Amino acid sequence: MKLPFPEFKSQIDRRISKLLKEAEKSFVVGVFDRDSIRRLESFARRGKSLRGSLVMFSYRLFKNGFSQEALDMAAALELIHSALLIQDDIMDEDEMRRGVKAVHRQYAWVGKKLKIKNPDHFGESAAICLSDIAFFFAFGVLGRLKIDLGAKRELWKLFSRELITTALGQMEDVAASPARKKELTLYLAKTARYTFVLPLLAGALLAGKRRAELKKFEKLGEVLGIIFQLKDDELDGEQKRFNKEISRFGRMAKKLIFSLSDKKQKEAFSDLLAYSLSREF
Known part of the structure; x- marks a missing residue:
């Protein structure tokens, strides 16, 4: 059995994009709403989607064919993983993640551009908020699963x-x-x-x-x-x-x-x- 992880990743990436684009229409709070959703989408899709792929791998061991619920759960788990990585980079004071600036460093740059007094603190604070968004959004997806x-x-x-x-x-x-x-x-x-x-x-x-x-x-x-x-x-x-x-x-x-x-x-x-x-x- 050849592991179909590349196929799973493509499906998961597309689903993450669709779910977040649908969510983008619902949140109109200020200058950071659309930017945050798009930044989260970009970050989540840069990973290998191993954990989400394992959800679909395991599901297919017992049931054949495509499952929308399995795909949604996989997308939710990848968003949770993204949230954990964002927080991990802050704790470890890492500058880079997935080939680009870590999210808190991206927001620090935004803070400098907006002339915020302490851009580094703003960067970490904004990144924590984005990780919260990822957690809450993921659990919303899990809550909507059409299962017993x-x-x-x-x-x-x-x-x-x-x-x-x-x-x-x-x-x-x-x-x-x-x-x-x-x-x-x-x-x-x-x-x-x-x-x-x-x-x-x-x-x-x-x-x-x-x-x-x-x-x-x-x-x-x-x-x-x-x-x-x-x-x-x-x-x-x-x-x-x-x-x-x-x-x-x-x-x-x-x-x-x-x-x-x-x-x-x-x-x-x-x-x-x-x-x-x-x-x-």
Whole structure:
């Protein structure tokens, strides 16, 4: 099974643009309304849409064909991811993101242009507001999903729990020493859960699976998410330190994949493991 992530990304990008363009007509507050929506659209579409693609990947493991609800959930998750990245750049004092100036640095430039007294503070404040817009808009999209009320409650619980875990992990990361930042428990809380576990479980729940049926999916999500983060650190120049851990978690993932009873799922997760190890999109 070849991972259709490029196809998914194209669909997600188009959906994000359509949803935000529809929203643009509804908000007329001042000089920043249209600029904010367009800035958010540009930022969200610059990413690889991995998390949104995993929603659609997981959904298709259980149901064939296109699903508008899966696409909308994928778009919502990418907007949430964008919001988290905007905040992360402020906390880490990063200047660049996705090949362009970080959003708070973009707004700092706007602040200088408008001759605001403290443009850097304005930039961070405006970026936080834009991340809030992304969060609220995304949850509005999730709230409008045309699905069974029980399934919708399960999905809201899932999103709430996993994003709280991410926020707590981020707090730990901000306070952590350089050595602590590389601990696997922090990888799990800050990255693995919301990068892999959340979208994999969300897509399966949307396809009609029950939470109790998804224990192996959850564990696979954790292991693949840790591999994904370890590969990030390896690619950042710490190869020797992480080779052993990557191999260990790779073996764990293979055992979990082998234990799956469904042939389609085995093939799909084998491809997903290969993607996590190669990081080629």
